Amino acid sequence: MIRALSALARPWLSRLPPESAHRAAIAALKFMPRSPTTAPDYRLAFDALGLRFAHPLGLAAGFDKNAEVPDALLALGFSFVEVGTLTPLPQGGNAKPRLFRLPADAALVNRMGFNNDGFEAALARLTARATSGILSVNFGPNKDASDRIADYVLGVKTFAAAASWFTINISSPNTAGLRDLQRRDALGELVARVIEAREAVRPRRPVLIKIAPDLDLRGLDDIVEVATSRGADGLIVSNTTISRPSTLRDPRSRETGGLSGRPLFPASTQLLARAYLRAGGALALIGCGGIEDSATALAKIQAGATLLQLYTSFVYRGPEVIDDILDGLSAAVSTSGAQSIASLVGAQARDFAAATRTGAPRGWA
Numbered sequence: 156m157i158r159a160l161s162a163l164a165r166p167w168l169s170r171l172p173p174e175s176a177h178r179a180a181i182a183a184l185k186f187m188p189r190s191p192t193t194a195p196d197y198r199l200a201f202d203a204l205g206l207r208f209a210h211p212l213g214l215a216a217g218f219d220k221n222a223e224v225p226d227a228l229l230a231l232g233f234s235f236v237e238v239g240t241l242t243p244l245p246q247g248g249n250a251k252p253r254l255f256r257l258p259a260d261a262a263l264v265n266r267m268g269f270n271n272d273g274f275e276a277a278l279a280r281l282t283a284r285a286t287s288g289i290l291s292v293n294f295g296p297n298k299d300a301s302d303r304i305a306d307y308v309l310g311v312k313t314f315a316a317a318a319s320w321f322t323i324n325i326s327s328p329n330t331a332g333l334r335d336l337q338r339r340d341a342l343g344e345l346v347a348r349v350i351e352a353r354e355a356v357r358p359r360r361p362v363l364i365k366i367a368p369d370l371d372l373r374g375l376d377d378i379v380e381v382a383t384s385r386g387a388d389g390l391i392v393s394n395t396t397i398s399r400p401s402t403l404r405d406p407r408s409r410e411t412g413g414l415s416g417r418p419l420f421p422a423s424t425q426l427l428a429r430a431y432l433r434a435g436g437a438l439a440l441i442g443c444g445g446i447e448d449s450a451t452a453l454a455k456i457q458a459g460a461t462l463l464q465l466y467t468s469f470v471y472r473g474p475e476v477i478d479d480i481l482d483g484l485s486a487a488v489s490t491s492g493a494q495s496i497a498s499l500v501g502a503q504a505r506d507f508a509a510a511t512r513t514g515a516p517r518g519w520a
C-alpha cells in the first residue's frame with residue numbers, strides 16, 4: 156500500500172523543486188499508516204555498537220534533519236534512522252536554491268548549510284516518541300559558534316537519553332571551516348572532550364565520527380589513530396564530496412556544494428576499505444555513499460562496512476530501494492554459501508582499497 160502510493164506520487168514529486176518535494180515527502184510520512192513490515196531474513200541480522208540490527212540498512216543524516224518522522228521511516232523498513240545534523244540553536248541555512256537534482260548522474264548536489272530547528276525542538280519530538288527503534292542523532296556546531304567543540308559536547312549531554320548513538324559530523328562541506336576539525340590536533344581535542352562528556356552521562360552511548368570522502372591516506376591514518384586511541388566507537392564513511400568526477404553529465408554538477416549518489420560510490424568505497432584495513436576491527440564502520448541497489452550495498456559490506464546508510468537513492472527510487480537491497484543481500488548470502496551477511500564483512504577490502512578513484516577493482520558491480 157505505502158509502496159504503491161509512493162510509486163504514484165514519485166512522478167509528481169520529481170516535478171516539484173527538490174526542497175518542496177522533500178517537504179511534501181516529510182508531510183506525507185507524518186500521516187502514513189504504520190503497517191508492520193515483513194520480518195527480514197534472519198541471516199541479515201547484525202550485532203554492532205552493542206545493538207541488535209534486524210539488517211544492515213539505515214537512512215543517512217539529512218533526510219529527517221529535525222526528527223519529525225523517524226518512526227515512519229523505520230516502518231518503511233530501514234533498520235535504523237539517523238536524524239540531524241542538528242545544531243544547538245535553530246538556524247536557517249544557506250540561501251535557496253541550495254539543493255539540485257542531477258538525474259542523468261543519479262546524483263544530488265546540496266549546500267544546505269545545517270538548516271535545522273535546533274536541539275530543543277528535536278529533543279522534544281524524540282522524547283515524545285512512542286516506539287524504541289534504533290535512532291542515531293547527528294550533530295554539529297552553529298555557524299557562528301565561538302567554541303565549536305562545546306556545541307558537540309552539548310549534543311552529547313542533550314541527547315543521551317534519546318539517541319542510540321551520537322554521530323559527530325565534522326565533514327559537511329557547507330559550513331565554512333568545519334572540515335578543519337578532521338585535522339589531527341583539532342580532532343584529538345574534539346574527540347577527547349566528546350568522550351569525556353559521554354563518560355559522564357548515562358546511559359553510555361557509542362560515538363561515531365562522520366568523515367569526508369576527500370581525505371588523503373595520511374588524513375585517514377590520523378583519524379583512525381585519534382578515534383581508536385581516544386575511545387570513539389566507529390566511523391561513518393562518508394559524507395558528500397566536494398570533488399567532481401569527470402564522468403558527470405548534468406550541468407548542475409557545477410553548482411557549489413556536496414555531491415552525493417552514484418558518482419560518490421568509488422571514492423567513498425575506497426576510503427571505507429582503507430579505513431577497514433587500517434582500523435583492524437577496532438572501529439565499527441558504516442558504509443555510506445552511492446548505495447543504490449544490492450550490488451552496491453554488498454560491495455560496501457565486502458569493503459568493510461558492518462552497517463550501511465543511504466540517502467540519494469531513496470530520493471530517486473523511494474522505499475522500493477529498501478526491499479530491493481534486502482532481497483539482493485539475502486540472495487548474496489545464499490550464493491556465497493555463508494551463514495550470514497556478517498561473515499562477508501571486509502572479504503574484498505584489499506581489492507576495494509587498491510582501486511583507483513575513478514576506476515573499479517575486479518568484480519566491481
Ligand SMILES: Cc1cc2nc3c(=O)[nH]c(=O)nc-3n(C[C@H](O)[C@H](O)[C@H](O)COP(=O)(O)O)c2cc1C
Pocket residue numbers: 215216217218220239240254263265267269293324327365393394395415416417419443444445446464465466467468
Ligand atoms: C540534501 C542532503 C542533505 C544532507 N544533509 C546532511 C546532514 O545534515 N548531515 C550529514 O551528516 N550528512 C548530510 N548529508 C549527507 C548524507 O547523509 C550522506 O552522507 C551522503 O548523501 C552520501 O550518501 P548517498 O550517496 O547515499 O546520498 C546530506 C545529503 C543530502 C543529499
